Amino acid sequence: MERNYYVGQDVQGFIPGRAQDKVVFRELNLWYGDNHVLKDINIAIKSNIITAFMGPSGCGKSTLLRCIDRMNDIIEICRVEGDLYIDGKNIYENNVDVYEVRKRVGMVFQKPNPFPKSIYDNIAYGPKLHKMAKGEGLDKIVENSLLGAALWEEVKDRLDDSALGLSGGQQQRLCIARALSINPDIILMDEPCSALDPIATQKIESLMRQLKENYTVVLVTHNLQQAARVSEMTAFMYLGEVIEFDSTKDIFENPKNQLTENYITGKFG
Amino acid sequence: MSRPLDLGINQIKNLLIKMGQLADETLELALQGFFEKQDTYVRTKAWSNTILILAEEVEDRATELLALHQPMATDLRTLKAYIKIAYDLERYGRYAMDISDIMNRLGAWEKLEDEEVFKKLADSSKKCVDISIETIRSMNEKLIWELSKIEAETDILYLEALKILSDVDAPSKTVVAYLLTIRYLERIADHSSYVSEAISYAVTGKRIALR
Numbered sequence: 001m002e003r004n005y006y007v008g009q010d011v012q013g014f015i016p017g018r019a020q021d022k023v024v025f026r027e028l029n030l031w032y033g034d035n036h037v038l039k040d041i042n043i044a045i046k047s048n049i050i051t052a053f054m055g056p057s058g059c060g061k062s063t064l065l066r067c068i069d070r071m072n073d074i075i076e077i078c079r080v081e082g083d084l085y086i087d088g089k090n091i092y093e094n095n096v097d098v099y100e101v102r103k104r105v106g107m108v109f110q111k112p113n114p115f116p117k118s119i120y121d122n123i124a125y126g127p128k129l130h131k132m133a134k135g136e137g138l139d140k141i142v143e144n145s146l147l148g149a150a151l152w153e154e155v156k157d158r159l160d161d162s163a164l165g166l167s168g169g170q171q172q173r174l175c176i177a178r179a180l181s182i183n184p185d186i187i188l189m190d191e192p193c194s195a196l197d198p199i200a201t202q203k204i205e206s207l208m209r210q211l212k213e214n215y216t217v218v219l220v221t222h223n224l225q226q227a228a229r230v231s232e233m234t235a236f237m238y239l240g241e242v243i244e245f246d247s248t249k250d251i252f253e254n255p256k257n258q259l260t261e262n263y264i265t266g267k268f269g
Numbered sequence: 270m271s272r273p274l275d276l277g278i279n280q281i282k283n284l285l286i287k288m289g290q291l292a293d294e295t296l297e298l299a300l301q302g303f304f305e306k307q308d309t310y311v312r313t314k315a316w317s318n319t320i321l322i323l324a325e326e327v328e329d330r331a332t333e334l335l336a337l338h339q340p341m342a343t344d345l346r347t348l349k350a351y352i353k354i355a356y357d358l359e360r361y362g363r364y365a366m367d368i369s370d371i372m373n374r375l376g377a378w379e380k381l382e383d384e385e386v387f388k389k390l391a392d393s394s395k396k397c398v399d400i401s402i403e404t405i406r407s408m409n410e411k412l413i414w415e416l417s418k419i420e421a422e423t424d425i426l427y428l429e430a431l432k433i434l435s436d437v438d439a440p441s442k443t444v445v446a447y448l449l450t451i452r453y454l455e456r457i458a459d460h461s462s463y464v465s466e467a468i469s470y471a472v473t474g475k476r477i478a479l480r
Contacts, residue, residue, distance in 0.1 A: 225339050252341045254474030264341040266272055 021085075022047035022186065022216040023068055028082035030063060030072065037063050039240045041082070045233070047185075050208055050217040052227035052248065055237035056263065061220045064237065065188050068218065069105035070098050086186070103130060106179025106215075110191040112171030114163035114178075119146075119155050122163045122174055126182040141181055148214075149177035150207050169200025176207060180215075187211055189219045193226065205230050224264055228252045236260045274338045281330050281351050282405065285358065288323045289402035291316055292361035296398060296457065299365040300391045303450055304384065306377070313362075313369040320362035327355035343471070350471035354405065357460040357467075361398055364453040371446050378442040386433060387447060390426040393419060394454040397461035410469040416461060417479045423458040427451055 023045040030038035038060050045051045053061040063072060070091060072078045083090045091101045114122050123142040127133055133141055142159070146152040151173045155166070163174055172192060179187055189208070193201040208230050211217055221227050227234050228248060235245040236259070244257045255261045262268050295316040302309030331348045334340065340348060381387070400416045403409075430451045434444050462479040469477050 224341060228341070253345060255342050261342045265344050266274070 020046050022087065023218070024083075024085040025064075025067075026083040026085070028067065028080065028084055030060075030067065030081075031077075031079045032075065033077040037240050038067070041242055043235060043242055043245045045216065045218060047216045048212055048214075049232040050212050050219055050230050051233045051235070052219045052221055052231035053235050053237060054221055054224060054227050054263075055243075056268075057222075059237040060240040061235075061237050062190050065190055065218060065220050068186065068188055069102050069107055071102075071107070073098060103182055104184050105186045105188060106176075106182065106184040108172070108175050108179055108187065108189045108192045111195050112168060112175050114166070114171050114174050116162070116164055118160045119163050119166070119174065120159040123177050123181045126178060130182060132182070145177040145181040146174075148180045148211070149173045150203065150210070151177055167200070169196050169203055172196060172200065172204060173207065176204075176211075180211075184215065186216045186218065189217065191220055191222065194222065201226070224252070236263060238263070274334060274340060274344055277330065277334045277338070278344065278347055278351075281327055281334075281348075284323055284327050284330070285351060285354055285405050286402065288320050288327070288355065288358040288362075289398075289405060291320050291323075292358050292365065293395070293398055293402060295320070295362050295365040296368075296395060299368040300395070302369050302372070303446075304388065304391070306372070306380070308369075308372055310366070310369040310373050313366040317362035317366040320359055324355040324359040328352055331355075343474075346474060347471040350467035353467045354464050357401075357464045360460045361457055364457050368450050368453050371449055375442050375446055378446045379440055381433075381437065381439060381443060381447065383433075386426060386430050387451065390423065390430055390451055390454050393423040393426055394458045394461075397423060397458040401461035401464035404465045404468045408468060408472055410465075410472040413465040413469045413477060413479070416465045420458050420462050420479065423455065427455040427458075 021044045025041040025043050028038060028041040029036065041064060053064060055061050066072045067080065067084055068086070072080065080092055082092070084092055086101070086104065090096070115125060117125070120142055123145050124138050127138060127141050132138075143152060143156075146155060151170060154170060155161075155174075163171065166174060172195075176187070176192075193204050196204065205226065208217055208219070219227070219231060231248045233245065234248045234251040236243045236251065236255070236257070238259055244251060244255060244260045246256070250256075251260060252264060255264065295313050298309050298316075299313050301307065302313075331352045334348060335345075338344075396419050397416060400412055400419065404412045404416070430447070434448050434451075437444065466477055466479060469475070
């Protein structure tokens with residue numbers, strides 16, 4: 001396959017800790033058993049923007065996302081080589097506390113997955129687990145998290161109701177609030193709108209734009225229009241490789257690589 | 270296997286070629302009317318109006334494709350270029366009609382004895398139109414350089430014609446008629462540049478400005 005990187009950032013000139021490079025992949029490879037799933041990933045994700053990963057099914061975009069919070073570690077046959085820096089710190093070094101890494105990274109999944117608990121308890125769960133606060137401090141975290149996820153006004157009078165009684169869109173925003181409750185730096189979103197209707201999708205997209213003011217957002221999406229609408233940078237992945245990584249405008253209007261062009265114009269994939 | 274979007278884009282391309290051919294004929298007729306002092310206004314107006322209707326159809330169809338298919342990359346650039354080109358082709362027709370309209374507005378005027386530069390300018394502008402239409406047909410962005418050369422020659426001829434008109438000893442009606450005509454021809458050549466720039470952008474993704 002043609003290897004042709006168009007990296008938006010100066011990865012070669014990477015200096016660990018450089019402020020604007022929040023997450024940096026350097027020669028990262030990942031295997032599930034003998035299956036080489038991610039190949040020589042070299043990209044740098046900037047802070048306080050939305051970066052989208054797109055590509056056909058099975059190209060490795062969700063796996064790449066899960067590298068950022070080391071969620072792949074729970075898969076026994078998974079092996080990772082190479083480096084992944086968050087704020088200049090290599091999170092794949094031996095002495096790294098995985099739980100500390102995961103505290104800094106919130107994750108939102110494809111299907112809303114609230115706990116079968118009250119709205120309040122869903123948000124309070126993480127802070128309680130990490131012993132971040134209790135009493136009024138915890139109440140404040142719940143309120144701020146729900147405010148941050150643009151859900152507070154809709155649920156403030158029924159915090160003790162079951163989270164399962166919320167609509168799909170509200171449940172997804174609740175999951176975003178839950179991710180915010182542990183005060184992460186990075187929010188990972190894996191197809192967060194694929195189970196939602198257009199109205200709920202629009203609300204989540206608006207929320208993403210708000211979130212990037214305070215967080216670095218990384219989004220996996222099959223929906224090209226969504227990537228085009230919300231992200232500043234987009235990576236196109238194919239067969240485990242980042243084929244092209246550039247500003248979203250350039251990717252969608254003037255891609256440099258023929259594979260990207262073919263994918264986004266629907267000629268394959 | 271072609272995509273439904275390909276079908277729509279091809280339909281628009283065919284509309285543009287049709288517009289281009291009609292604009293070319295309109296200009297030919299307008300110039301014939303000007304140099305042979307024939308009244309061609311009714312026909313050029315009708316043809317120009319047809320081009321206008323086709324331009325609106327291009328815009329409608331392109332908008333429909335944008336809404337239904339949400340095209341990206343080359344498809345998106347091509348549709349952007351086609352919408353822009355429809356306007357440029359519409360201008361060809363309008364300027365040609367305006368040339369025919371001069372006789373309506375001013376009545377008969379005396380011809381200049383030496384029309385050589387004016388006829389060269391007309392030929393040059395028409396050549397620009399022809400190349401721009403060929404650029405749409407072939408999507409050959411390299412024609413932009415051929416067109417650029419001729420458009421530059423057109424500009425030189427325009428300035429030469431302007432100089433002649435500023436010095437000529439002729440009735441004011443004659444000067445105005447020729448002056449308006451050369452201005453329209455120069456504008457037509459400019460629009461031909463815009464057409465080829467748009468095609469170049471659609472094909473390569475790079476913006477080139479000949480202006």
